[in-house]
Amino acid sequence: MILEAIARLVRGSSLFNTLNTRTVEIFMQMSPGNPGSDKRGIKDLDWQVSAAGTVIQTGKTTDNGRIPMRIRGGNSTLQLLFSGAVVAEYTVGIRDTALDPITDQRGQLRRLRMQGYQIGHTGTDNIGVDATNPPPALTIEGDRSILEFQSDQDIKAIGTFDAATNNALTTAAGA
Amino acid sequence: MAVSVLVQSPQKQIIVPVRFDRAVRGAPVLDAPDVDDRGFVLKTPGGLNVTNARGAMFGTTVGDTVRVKVVREDLDATAPLFVTAATSSNPQVRITAPAGGGPLPPDGIFSIEALADNTTPQKIHVRLGSATGPIVGEADPHTFSLLTLNITPHIWTLHSASAAPGAGTEPTVNGAAMNLTTLFNVARTIWRPMGIGFNVNPERHDVLFGAPVDNSITRDNAAPVGSDADLVDHNFVANTCNIHFIRFTPGYLGIGVRREIAPALGFKRPGIIIGVEGARNTNGTFFIRPSAGTALEQELGNDIAHEIGHFLTLTHADNQNGDTPPPDTYRRRQLMHPNNLLPSAVAGGARFNDCGYGVVGGNGHRGCLLLMKNHTTNASASEVISTRRRFRSPQLF
Numbered sequence: 001m002i003l004e005a006i007a008r009l010v011r012g013s014s015l016f017n018t019l020n021t022r023t024v025e026i027f028m029q030m031s032p033g034n035p036g037s038d039k040r041g042i043k044d045l046d047w048q049v050s051a052a053g054t055v056i057q058t059g060k061t062t063d064n065g066r067i068p069m070r071i072r073g074g075n076s077t078l079q080l081l082f083s084g085a086v087v088a089e090y091t092v093g094i095r096d097t098a099l100d101p102i103t104d105q106r107g108q109l110r111r112l113r114m115q116g117y118q119i120g121h122t123g124t125d126n127i128g129v130d131a132t133n134p135p136p137a138l139t140i141e142g143d144r145s146i147l148e149f150q151s152d153q154d155i156k157a158i159g160t161f162d163a164a165t166n167n168a169l170t171t172a173a174g175a
Numbered sequence: 176m177a178v179s180v181l182v183q184s185p186q187k188q189i190i191v192p193v194r195f196d197r198a199v200r201g202a203p204v205l206d207a208p209d210v211d212d213r214g215f216v217l218k219t220p221g222g223l224n225v226t227n228a229r230g231a232m233f234g235t236t237v238g239d240t241v242r243v244k245v246v247r248e249d250l251d252a253t254a255p256l257f258v259t260a261a262t263s264s265n266p267q268v269r270i271t272a273p274a275g276g277g278p279l280p281p282d283g284i285f286s287i288e289a290l291a292d293n294t295t296p297q298k299i300h301v302r303l304g305s306a307t308g309p310i311v312g313e314a315d316p317h318t319f320s321l322l323t324l325n326i327t328p329h330i331w332t333l334h335s336a337s338a339a340p341g342a343g344t345e346p347t348v349n350g351a352a353m354n355l356t357t358l359f360n361v362a363r364t365i366w367r368p369m370g371i372g373f374n375v376n377p378e379r380h381d382v383l384f385g386a387p388v389d390n391s392i393t394r395d396n397a398a399p400v401g402s403d404a405d406l407v408d409h410n411f412v413a414n415t416c417n418i419h420f421i422r423f424t425p426g427y428l429g430i431g432v433r434r435e436i437a438p439a440l441g442f443k444r445p446g447i448i449i450g451v452e453g454a455r456n457t458n459g460t461f462f463i464r465p466s467a468g469t470a471l472e473q474e475l476g477n478d479i480a481h482e483i484g485h486f487l488t489l490t491h492a493d494n495q496n497g498d499t500p501p502p503d504t505y506r507r508r509q510l511m512h513p514n515n516l517l518p519s520a521v522a523g524g525a526r527f528n529d530c531g532y533g534v535v536g537g538n539g540h541r542g543c544l545l546l547m548k549n550h551t552t553n554a555s556a557s558e559v560i561s562t563r564r565r566f567r568s569p570q571l572f
Binding site: 024025026027028029030031032033034038040042043044045061071077078080082083087088089090091092093094095096099110113114115116117118121125126127137138140141143144147148149150151152154155156157158159160173174175 | 182183191213254311313505
């Protein structure tokens, strides 16, 4: 999370500032996971952020693919541009609820998603995580993502969340 | 339509827009190779050119044009994408469709021509907006010169009688005489991405008297007449892979024996035996292959390709045999999974019946993936290297 600079009100003002803008870090990458010495960020990507129909940020990615994105209200829209035209959009919100435990399938999937694994777009939030309890059977994308994560981490790819996988996933996701 | 993203506070969010995939689903197709997308890290085996790409790896044979798919997993379906081959002084591949590399059609399929087998690595890039736009995804193609395996097919009539006329009959497929061209075309399709092809000699129609029963043989290390270990010695054609088609194999549906393994099994020669119609169980009952039509042809062609894999030194996926078949999707996708058809997901602990190659009667077809990546946590890895090196071995036949 990145704090945003807020202008002070004039001395003696009876008004107040409402902090309703937060900044999150989005990393556009060619492959999932935290980079090591390799360059997996998407470079030279023109982007802009819109909220309530107004462009509030613009930028171009460097070789880490990082976009410090401002979220106003419930969500903002990240737009990728090419030659000035919008070619792709992401509706980005923030989830403040505590991360589900690593032993819970929802927590496992959320961590895979945080790392960029492509777990599909099922569920009420359309991010591949179904919040129902007990969780439904894994989708093809969820199954594939576990196997990919295990392979990338040099863990035997068995497609189930064993202790080694959960430990590696916790470390990779930072939580 | 915008892609939804929910950033878990206070963490960061990584977005990976695209991935590479096989261009088709269902039965294997000659110009649509499976891609080794087991993880994004390449883990390139020794013997292959090394790039720093992170993505899928796939193989092609010099002169072939194949189709591969870019999937917009976390990107708008309408985002304009282009595919380019990295600039190279010694190119292995070039993009042939769409012209100019894009924009890719809605299905994401592009065509790539394999130009030369050389030691200069070359990546494939997916770009946003134009052929010079930002690179949003990478793949690692490998072009192979064609290695050809000479094959002699034997179609057997097995009689229990000791002399003519006998009551055995030749194996049939879908109630008709075997069409080996159809079956070997399936096997060719599977092996082509590894740069391995087959020269199938004219089929032999062989007859054996003295089998234990009509139309079948026994599994016997002592190699008496009428056993598998003995059958491979009959009408052996040197310097070829002899493949024996019989109606019912003993307890297994197929066996592929390379020269080094033959003595341990009592086999007098290396070779392959396929039970075209099924297997004879040890209690004397028969297991009949349940599929029919093109599904049966796919199954038999896959079995031929699988046993050729054994003949070329491959073990079962992760060294797990049919008594403990691996249930995960990766290994069910492998040609060297021990079972065909695959055990049902419910009974076998797998998540899905279909591993991408279709389902017949509730059971998935075994996959056709031959491994390129070298995952050291998997007991069988980088099959492309071991099979291609086998062609240089004096033990090949």
